Amino acid sequence: MKNASTHPVSARGPVDHEVRDQVVAAATEHFSRYGYEKTTVSDLAKAIGFSKAYIYKFFESKQAIGEMICANCLREIEAEVRVAIAETDLPPEKLRRMFKAITQASLRLFTQDRKLYEIAASAATERWQVVQTYEEHIQKMLEEILLAGRQTGDFERKTPLDETALAIYLVMRPYLNPLLLQHSYGFNPEAPMHLSSLVLRSLSP
Amino acid sequence: MKNASTHPVSARGPVDHEVRDQVVAAATEHFSRYGYEKTTVSDLAKAIGFSKAYIYKFFESKQAIGEMICANCLREIEAEVRVAIAETDLPPEKLRRMFKAITQASLRLFTQDRKLYEIAASAATERWQVVQTYEEHIQKMLEEILLAGRQTGDFERKTPLDETALAIYLVMRPYLNPLLLQHSYGFNPEAPMHLSSLVLRSLSP
Secondary structure, X not given: OHHHHOOOOOOOHHHHHHHHHHHHHHHHHHHHHHOOOOOOXXXXXXXXXXXXXHHHHHOXXXXXXXXXXXXXXXXHHHHHHHHHHHOOXXXXXXXXXXXXXXXXXXXXXXXXXXXXXXXXHXXXXXXXXXXXXXXXXXXXXXXXXXXXXXXXXXXXXXOOHHXXXXXXXXXXXXXXXXXXXXXXXXXXXXXXXXXXXXXXXXXXX | OHHHHOOOOOOOHHHHHHHHHHHHHHHHHHHHHHOOOOOOHHHHHHXXXXXXXXXXXXXXXXXXXXXXXXXXXHHHHHHHHHHHHHOOOOHHHXXXXXXXXXXXXXXXXXXXXXXXXXXXXXXXXXXXHHHHHHHHHHHHHHHHHHHHHHHHOOXXXXXOHHHHHHHHHHHHHHHOOHHXXXXXXXXXXXXXXXXXXXXXXXXXX
């Protein structure tokens, strides 16, 4: 990796992408050991063996690196949730699994590592773009399940789709947002189960 | 008030109660100005003109004073919620008003005063007895509304009452718990309205 700084790569194309990934991988490890808030881009450059100027060629700020780390983390959660949803064809069961999977994946990623939690908490507090995109994806997934359930006749069709998806998202939010999750799940680990049941009752035709 | 320390009162009966109220009133004002965490019982005694020993006759610790302040605050919220519920005879409307009133009262009391928020946050984090009692009262209020709605035929009767009340409490919790409220309400001020509608759909017979 070190020779990357002596043999600059093109600023476009797949090679660019690879270097960004290298910086992000090294930064993830570094932040998870020394924390996100306290580390500067200079510290990071020194630790991973790139020059500071070289890092600034690919990321305009520390937050830009944090955003990519956060995006990777959120993409991982999304992937796990998609797998859980795909495991069944029954829309009500999809919804139950989605709620369970999103809580489990969020808990694991946000609490296994206090230092990564720090990045996630900054992202959530400052509402970084990656967080907004993630929220949109989760609501989109909910809409897809709702549509499927309306087609099978499992779910009611009177309430506007976007309104229903938003309300369910608001029920789930304390179990997927890092700032809320610790206070929500800690209060009652069976909460996602109870809430899924309530949501499903609200959807009955 | 000062002569209370030179003329000790009986340790029982209404007079005891009055002195406790005096200490709590003075402590509320003092904490709201100088903060709860940083103030010691000695600071407090000095500021309100009682001896430290005298305060310890009535409260075994600073937390005991904090608990009474917190209890007063929670009692105020409860009273406002009861008024809001009593304003209508229709159970679905009672539920809507309860959700709205509890959010508004909690927001006002926990956010109007950063220093009182500090006590409320300690109480919620450490799950003081007053907080547990409050949670029980709120769930009891919910059960009463649910029972009324089951009698009028507005609400379904299949789901066990305690399970339904707990699930609705879990939906409301991010809007009444001081640790969660700021992150919940800030995200979407219309959330309580959307969530009330979802809860009411879940209760339809």
